[in-house]
Amino acid sequence: MLGMDVGQIIAIALLLILALSLFGSLLKSARLRNALIWVLIFGGFIFGAGGWDEISRSYFQPQATFTEARVEVPKGRDNHFRLTLQINGVDVDFLVDTGASQVVLNQADAARVGLNPDTLAYIGIAQTANGDVATAPVRLDRVVLGDISDTRVRASVNSGQMESSLLGMSYLSRFESIEIRRDMLILSH
Known part of the structure; x- marks a missing residue:
């Protein structure tokens, strides 16, 4: 099992x-x-x-809590921080990755939010732990996290196999501070 x-x-x-x-x-x-x-x-x-x-x-994944000034994300059972954002009206689960420079969608999530991975121009290269991977730059029409809403967010679609989409620093840097206290990620805005 x-x-x-x-x-x-x-x-x-x-x-x-x-x-x-x-x-x-x-x-x-x-x-x-x-x-x-x-x-x-x-x-x-x-x-x-x-x-x-x-x-x-x-x-069973612990859920984020939202207050007026911050988002608190508990560490999951897999020892990672995960957030669900709405991308173009579709819930997408992200692995919070401060080592990723941008928002990266896997191909399945890209298709779910209305992008066609087969027609994208994979003109970028991402250096990952598994080697170099081609990426396609995209703009996400609408990104919502709790009461925070952004439009035309830069992201990329990964051409390789990825288990989860990544919420990288291009999005996380919109917060005033990012803090980890034991098993809690705190995003203050």
Whole structure:
């Protein structure tokens, strides 16, 4: 079970045992009970094989809090800071990366916000930990984080494989200060 620790495996196993015992005692029909057991077994395999990372990122990732003067971003389970911004009206999850010089969209996120990665001009080069990668400069019509809204934000689309889009310094520098206190990233504006 990829990406799962022992505690998660035990919790899922206990939930399955509880569900099976509950449904087993409630269902008098052996045929219906067996069908339900098979659904739970196959669902558990699907969930364990690839769904846990996506579900945990979507539902168990600590969320940012917004005040009048700042954005507080708790460190996630993966020890990274992540923010969800609206790009052209679409929610996009970003890895906050102070080592990235600009906002970088992966190809899937670029397509979701209305850009066609196949027609972009990949004329830039980004130096990454995995080597040089071609990038296409773009402008994002509207970028929203909480009550902060920007238009015509410079960004680039990465031609390589990236798990997550990056929120780099070209956007982060709009804040007056960027501070990390233990497990909290604080963006003051």
